[in-house]
Amino acid sequence: MTQFALSRRGLLAATAAAATLPAFSVRAQAGQIRIGAILSASGGLAAFVPPIRAGIQLAIEEINAQGGVLDGQRLVLVEADDQTNPQVGVQVATRLVQAENVPVIIGPMASGITIAVANAVTIPAGVPIISPSATAPAVSDLNDNDTVFRTAVPDGLQGAVLGRITKARGIDRVAVIAINNDYGRGLAGAFQRGFERHGGTITASQNFEADRPSYRAELQTLAGRGNPQALVVIGYPGSGGITILRNAIENAFFNRFILTDGMRDQSVVQAVGAQALEGTFGTAPGSAATPERREAYVQAFRRMHPNLDPNAAFVAQAYDAVYVAALAMQKAGRVDRAAIRANLREVANPPGEVVGPGEWRKARELIAAGRAIDYEGASGPVNFNDTGDAEGKIEVWAVREGRITTVETVAS
Amino acid sequence: MEQALLYAATLGTLAGIYAVLTLGLNLQWGLTGLMNFGGLGFVAVGAYTAALLTAAPSPTHVGGFGVPWWLAWPAAAAAAALLALPIGAIALRLRADYLAIATIGIAEIVRLVARNEDWLTGGPLGVTAIPRPFESLGTPMGQVAFLVLVATVLVLLFAAAQATAKSPFGRALRAVRDDEEAAKAAGKNPARLRLHAFLLGAAFMGLGGAMMTAFFKFIGPDALEPVTVTFLVWVMLIAGGSGNNWGAVAGAFAVWAVWAATDWLAAQLPGEAATRAAYVRLFLIGLALQVILLARPEGLIGERIGSPQR
Incomplete structure (x- = not known):
């Protein structure tokens, strides 16, 4: 070990050097x-x-x-x-x-x-x-x-629009799984209000913790209650969203999905498979430009x-x-x-x-x-x-032939 | 220039808070040999206690009592010790590695309770707009005053930790750590000594959590990450030298300096590389720990037994 030993002085000098590094921060240059x-x-x-x-x-x-x-x-x-x-x-x-x-x-x-x-x-x-x-x-x-x-x-508007278009597409009963944070809970609440106002029924709703290896237990519970026609997934691809879609498809718990802006990412389609997600739709804020x-x-x-x-x-x-x-x-x-x-x-x-x-x-x-x-x-x-x-306005999007495509934009 | 000094004050404040956490862990691990991997749980209890006591009333969580910080911070330390009491009473009978697993479990339970008991903690939204002592002084005086406050707390706790280490109580803790049977033979009660060290360390961590929320003016479940609380503090203690309070403080400042310097270095890289650098940072901290463990297992300033401590 001796040939590899660090002296305390050397170690202290190295950390002191690291500590003073930020002092040489690049100053704003003219222009x-x-x-x-x-x-x-x-x-x-x-x-x-x-x-x-x-x-x-x-x-x-x-x-x-x-x-x-x-x-x-x-x-x-x-x-x-x-x-x-x-x-x-x-x-x-x-x-x-x-x-x-x-x-x-x-x-x-x-x-x-x-x-x-x-x-x-x-x-x-x-x-x-x-x-x-x-x-x-x-x-x-x-x-x-x-x-x-x-x-x-803000999400209040997105949830209301998602509730309305879900009902308009002939879906009456859905289960909701939302990430357990301010985004997931806020949007799930707004969706529920919008969907129920138009006569829809939430069969069951669950908050999920991010980054779990599997969500089969949650999905089984949701699928078993009240015969839902589709699953609303409110989350992000990287911290559980993709796993939920995979678990739901592999175990045939759900075959129709409704997503929100958090999952509006082409990587979701690539990871889960274009065929399984064909016809999936969702909302996202923005894209109201002329x-x-x-x-x-x-x-x-x-x-x-x-x-x-x-x-x-x-x-x-x-x-x-x-x-x-x-x-x-x-x-x-x-x-x-x-x-x-x-x-x-x-x-x-x-x-x-x-x-x-x-x-x-x-x-x-x-x-x-x-x-x-x-x-x-x-x-x-x-x-x-x-x-x-x-x-602003809310974009309605769908997965068509494996690509996320804008369908329409809805005014507030 | 004034802005740069302000930033230095910010870094110094955070380093001071981490030093308090490291001192607490040193009492538990360095002095007594208790492998506590649940620092996060005690920090969280202290943080939420202080947050709920000092924040303004809000419909999203319990309380908001507007209590001044000098009452809320000791309460936070007491709350963390209170959590440690039943855990210690049960889990301290376990051998070192089992205690480590038990404390990880406790920390996860605390985090999940904070996330799910909306009525108590505000759930995922957390507690916001927590007052920070001296912020009414404005910038830059408010920041400087808060830094002085944190430094004062650190000095007081350091003095307490030094006194503990040198006292007969501290020697008994070392004896329990190094040879429990011998300590028993000398008439010491290892279970009680361990529990006392565990409570004391937890109180330090609770106080550190209280200062952390005051600094960030926010506490929420997303802010409670094992990497940035429990494990960074472990790295600080091992790097600094467990068993020595000087080492604990030196380790906290040194590792914090590396952490802050790598954040700054990563920011100088162009876009894509900066993203990769974010991951490299964690790797570098781990690598630094490996190098220290191999080359200087006693840490920056190792424990000295028998000779007078500097």
Whole structure:
């Protein structure tokens, strides 16, 4: 062992060196504006992140290519990983706000993490955060001093629409299995209210714990009660959703599935099998954009990231979040937390000349000419209400020939 | 520059809280040889106790009593010790490895109760908007004052742990750890000594949990992860040197520095690589532990018996 032994002095020196590393953090360079992003790059939501990150990068590239922000400064992304854990989220948000000194943050993705980060870090510091995917109604109730915004549409609406279309497709009795967190419980409740209002019956409902090796016991209970025609699965692919679908199909507990935005991911179809999921339908917020605006975004996305899906969940919302943040800076004429907050509604809501995805140069010129603008995004009109929530529409999607396809968009 | 100092204060606060947890584990494992893999359970009980006592009233969970922190934090320590009492009374009779399994089970039970008993804990939504001491002082004074508070608690607990280690009680604990039969022959009651050490360590962990919720202003079941609570604290203690309170604190600060530095390093990488780096971080912590165990099994600052402790 001796030839491999470390002296205490050597070990202490090594750890001291590690401790001082962050002190050499890259300082903001002239001609750059650093904006923060908190994404769940590892943990339960990791499957969503690659296309969402690509959407953020696309918006930044377009803005930089069309003249940049203010007097031609480039946007630079500072990304942090919250590991799908609220405490880690608070730690990395602290780093972004205090060490990196970013004026605005895109994210976090999960509702619980958004609430924790807002309460502990960004509300006291006055930093605006724009979540592309936090959908729990509780986010609206934050006493946030107008710092918390979201381009995602809250779940109450999604649940109501899902209840209505399920009944409209001739399904009268369903069983519900929902992930045991704020997202799963909130959406399951909203679905139940919507479904029962239209005369449907919930035969049984269960909350499931994430990351179990098997859900056969839960599924057997659900399948055995009240003769349900379909199973509503509210969860995420990576932390149990795929296992539930597999268990249900392998054991013939259910053969029809109804999903929500959390499971709207092509990886689900690949993992479970296109045949078994043919005809499965579900809902997701967003995609309420006028077709030509959506098309402009989809084309640009495919050019830059041919291997990723521009229609994946929350990607357009993330893209739009970058646009409204940059527009608010441009409108304010300076990079300042309070100024961005004050101008977000100015640039996102009517009245004003309408600008859309990829039209950064036009927006710049309009702002320079002193005209009011109204951003209409890739995900929808992106109009923020009093609590900072985007008013939007709900997408109805289905699995057709092995691909997740948008069927229609439903207004609130 | 002011922002960088603020961030340093944040890191220092978290390191101080982890040092309190590590001191608690050192009392149990380092001094007495109790293999407690359920630190999470005691931290959680302390955290929820403090959260429910100090938070504002809310319809989503019980209480919200608006109790000041200086009452709630001792209550949190007491609650954690109270949980440890029946567990210790039953499980401390088990041999070391069985105790480890029993404590893992207890920690999981606590976590699942927190997740499912909505009326008590707010269920998956957790408890939000928990007040943090001194936050009315604003930035940056509030953060600095909280850091000073955590540091003061750490110094007091460190002094208590040092006094315990040097006292006849501490020597008896070591005797039970090293040779139970010999301790019995000398007239010591190993079961009682073990229970006392277990309760004391649990109280430290409960207090650490209370400080953690005050810092994060939030507690919920998603925040209670065995990796970031139980196992990180174990790594800190082993790396620092179990059996030595200086080692426990040094290990907490050193491992926390590595943890924070790797977060920062990962952030400098471009997108895709940053995702991979997130997983590499956990691997690196494990690797560091392996290297320390192989090359320096006594840790940064190992236990010294017989010679005066520094």
